Every structure is written in C-alpha cells, then in structure tokens.
Amino acid sequence: MRVYFTFEPRPDLREPLLTDFPQLDFVFDSGLSNEELQQADILVTYGEDLTEENIQYATKLKWIFVASAGIEKMPARAIMERGILVSNVRGIHKTPMAESMLAHILAIKRALPWMYEQQKKSEWSKKAKQTELRDSTALILGPGAIGSEVGRLLQAFGVTTIGCNRSGKEAAYMDSMISFAQLKEALPNADIVISVLPKTPETTHLLKEEHFVAMKSSAIFMNFGRGNLVDEKVLIQAIATEQIGYAVLDVFEVEPLSSDSPLWSFSNVIVSPHISSHSSRYVERSLEIFKPSLTKWLKGDTDLENVMDLSRGY
C-alpha cells in the first residue's frame, strides 16, 4: 500500500513513520505529480494543489488526508463522485491561531506598534495610549474548535465571550450564545468582533455595512476565518469612516492581497498574510493526527478523526 506525501516532512518527523509502518510504501515529494498519484492509495497533502484533472489519475486513491483546515480549493465534486474519504487536521490550527489572535489583541491594547516605532527613534516616551483587555466583551463568529480556544483564552483574561453561530446552539467557552439572526443587535456590546467562520454560501458577505455601523467605534474587528465574510469595499469604507477602531485581517477576498490595496496603509489595520495558523510545529502536529488515523485505516476502520463532508464545505 502506497502513501504519497506532496510535501517533505523533516527527517526527524519522517523516520518514525517509516519505523511505525514498515509494511507501507511511503513517497515524500515536494509537489504533486500525476504519475505518483496513479500509484497512491493514500494521499497526504495541504490540499491546495489538487485539481479535478488530478483526481482522474488517482484511480487507486481511497483516502485523502488534508494537512489543512480549509478545503474550498479542493475539487469536491470529483472527489465525492469517486467516493474518496477526506479527513483533515481540524483543531490543529487552534493553538497557533488562538495565540496569534491574542497576540494581536494584546499588542493593540498595550500599544506595541507605537512602542516599536518609538524604539526606532531611540525615544523614551511614556505617552503610549494603553488600555486593558480585562472586562471587555468579545463576540466570536463561529465558536468551533478554533473559536472556542480563543474564547477559553479570552475568558482567562477576564473577557466576556458571546458566541455566534447559525443556530445559536451552545458552544464551549462562550458566556452566552446568539444566532446569526441576532448578530446585529448584539454587535453594539462587543469591544472585539472575531470571525473564524469557514467559507460557505451562508457566510459569504454575512457582514454588511449595517453590521459595521452597529459596532462600537472603538471595536477591534478581526477576520481570521475566510475573506468571503465581508465585501472588502464595505470593510474599507468602515475603516475609512471610523465605524470601527481597528481591523486585524488574516484573510482577504483575494489572496495574496494586491500591493495596491488601501488596507496595507491604514494605521489602524494589521495585515497578517494568512499566516496565523502557521507554526514551526505544524507538520509535527499534523502527523500526530495522521498516525492514529492511519493505524485505524489499516485495520479497515474508516471512522477517522475529522472526516469531512465535502458537500457542506467543512
């Protein structure tokens, strides 16, 4: 049985795979080739390289392990038609992403961008405009694995968390829950508005001008989900007209963000080039999810961790 990696884990991460699964034939490549795909029973990929055409070559393929959370770039229909199982590393992002979000929030609250600029001028000044995170309120759109981890950390800082999902159904580490329908009325209470929503037809342009108007003028808006959440023109307008106080953006309607986008140059916008989930421990963590799934798979058990429903998009 052949396991085809379209990326190359470090030798210290690769070795245990070879040792733990001597019966398998592993191929580690730095990209996707149709010839290799034809031989593969299992594909391990970041998921961004796979096209509908590739799937036609993958005649033996039964399981795709996606070392990523978003699958919107994958040829869903072709994969479903072929009955290939897809599982991913949902949850793997929660630690680096939640740490990134807290880093950005705290950096803003404690005036780090200002401090760094002062330092460049060798200028000792105590005129920082610092506030506290404690006792503020955060509204979290999409309190799943990542959103709940952010909620857990925010609660440790004394922040009240309001979760918001389609149904308003309970989620971990949320002090209260609302549904999408109640969003507009809840926004005026939030000091921080965070989205970690996936890209689905329902989340596309979910946030409209009226939502930004409803936010506090001091609100920190953070999009760490997908760029489809808001029409970038609406967002830029909200920033330019000071409907919100700060925006931290890890995702964009079109990525990479064009170098002539006005978003780069606002003093109260942070552009994070879709790297909040990155971590030096990423591959290590992916393999920690992959290995038990592979053990199950070899026993004929297809009830793997994080099996995806491609028809729903997550």
Place this chain on the structure above:
Amino acid sequence: MRVYFTFEPRPDLREPLLTDFPQLDFVFDSGLSNEELQQADILVTYGEDLTEENIQYATKLKWIFVASAGIEKMPARAIMERGILVSNVRGIHKTPMAESMLAHILAIKRALPWMYEQQKKSEWSKKAKQTELRDSTALILGPGAIGSEVGRLLQAFGVTTIGCNRSGKEAAYMDSMISFAQLKEALPNADIVISVLPKTPETTHLLKEEHFVAMKSSAIFMNFGRGNLVDEKVLIQAIATEQIGYAVLDVFEVEPLSSDSPLWSFSNVIVSPHISSHSSRYVERSLEIFKPSLTKWLKGDTDLENVMDLSRGY
C-alpha cells in the same frame, strides 16, 4: 480633615469621592507644594515627587497613600521617623503588567514585529518565523501579585511555570518553586525568564553573566521588575554574544534610558519605557483601593490594605 492629592483625577472619578466623603476637605493639585502639604492629614501621591525636605513640612500628615507600587524614590527614613503610615496600590499593576508581558511574549512568538515591517512595504510574504507559546517553560523571578498573575495567564496558554523567590516558598500559579540559590541550575530549562522583583539590596545584580550563560540561547529574558537586577553591561554582552534569544525590558539601571544606549538598536531587544503598568484605568483602580481604606481610616482602623514596610523597601 484634609486629603491632598498631588494629581488630578478625572471629574467622573473625583465626584464620587466628594459625594462619598462629604465630611472631608479634598484638594486636587497637579503637583506637590509644601504649603498644601502643611495642611494635609492624608497625602495621595504617585510617590515620585516626595523628598525628605517635603516631609519636614508635613507636620499634620499621618497617612500617605501611594498610587504606585515602587517606593524606592520615597524618603523612607524621614517617613518612618515621623511614624507616618504608608500604603500603596500593590496588585493594581497586575492586570496591565501581566497583559503587557503576555503581549510581548505572544508578539515575539507570532512574529508581529516582522509582520508590521512587511506591511509597511505592502509585501505579502508568508515567511514569518512563528513558534508557539504552548508547551514552553517560564521561570518567574518574584511570583508575588504580579508574577502570579503572569503565571496564571501563562498556565492558561499551556506553559509550565517555575517560581523563584528568596526562600523557594510556595506561590500561586507556579507549577514548581525554587529559591534564589537554585536559580542557576533551573535556568537551562526555561524558554522564558521573567523578573518582576522589587529593588532591594538582595536583588541588586542578582543576575550575573553566569546566569545568562546558563539560559537557552533561544530564551526570552524579560525584566519588568527593577533595573538593578542586572548590570546593563552584562545584559548587553549577553545579547551581543547571543547568550539569549530576545530581551524585553521595561526597566533599566538608569531611567530614562540614554538615547545612545546600544539597547535601542538590537533587533532582538524591545525597549518598553517603563510603561507596562500604565493603563487608562489606572486612577480608577487606585481609587477603588483608596476608598475602602479611607473608610477604615475614618473609623480609626489603621489596618489598611497594602500597608508598606519601608525598612524592607516593599
């Protein structure tokens, strides 16, 4: 009875004082004058302005409420000789300081300084060197009110905390404790070394070259206590020779830090101009401590919160 403030709280914070204590005569000034001091029974000050000479004028003074944590600038001997009670706002700093420390740690781990520079160039690059805070180890010198609050937050991020004080006696939110004598042997285990120690004869130059040699070359060293902890020449040497990975400094041997100090220009040093405790809610929080103490005082009860022992210096 006259209460003399050497700073001017905002009107919305001043009003409740006048309302709650109508029997008292409040004076709010933007500095210290000997004439006013002569009339004062209670002095409310940041403590930095008071000299031995001032105390000679303060013939009626019985209580100094210091809206600050450090008292090393106060004329301790003169105050003790006169039997004036001193209390401070110990603990008030814990929220803003702990938030600042977490902000700096997370900003480094998640490559925010790098990200801000990329943004200035409108450059979309994913080449950030990001690591995770989770599963690291922090050694906290001085796990008192502030140190324990940092410990609490670090534990929420999955960090193992080692507290270090004179005796090695238990402290809150520390997974283990060591004494000053055991410091050198514990340092190689720490990814983050944080000091929040006060200035005392014992803490002066407590950290020597051998301690920096013992730290991991990737260690983040943070001094948020007092600048006397380490000879700045030793610290600069440790940074220049890469004995440590990063230094975040809120305090210095001489403040303000001279504009020609090499500390300003290292790429792996953050100069925070002794502002980690600042907060837009500082005065509000000080008054929340002052008011119950004042109520007690008026009933003749001198067992106030945070009475200081000037002979020990904290």
